[in-house]
Amino acid sequence: MKSIWTATYENNTIKITNTWFSGEQLYVNEVLQDKKFGAISSNLTGHIMNSKNEKELIKATIFGWYKAECILFINDKEVAIKQEK
Structure with a gap:
């Protein structure tokens, strides 16, 4: 299962993804800035x-x-985010 959230802030695109096998990722303007593997929550x-x-x-x-x-x-x-998937 994969979840994706997006936001736009001062012309920057922020994308947060969560997948069962690849963990959680934070992208800013399509550049990966952080990646974690959390069981119930992740920062x-x-x-x-x-x-x-x-x-x-x-x-x-x-x-x-x-x-x-x-x-x-x-x-x-x-900041408000939108769940894409």
Whole structure:
């Protein structure tokens, strides 16, 4: 089973994926920034460059037992994400 979530933030594309056999991945503009293998939950971190060319921290948490859910934060503020699959 594979789950994919996406978000756009200041012209950056953020994609978070979760698969049973490949683990969880965080991509920013199609570049892999973090990868983990969690049983019930996983925390992923990365960064983006904003419009002022400043680095901003990305945190994503994937959790759930029967259905995977995801929460995304950029600089400690929750950002809306869309589940694609």
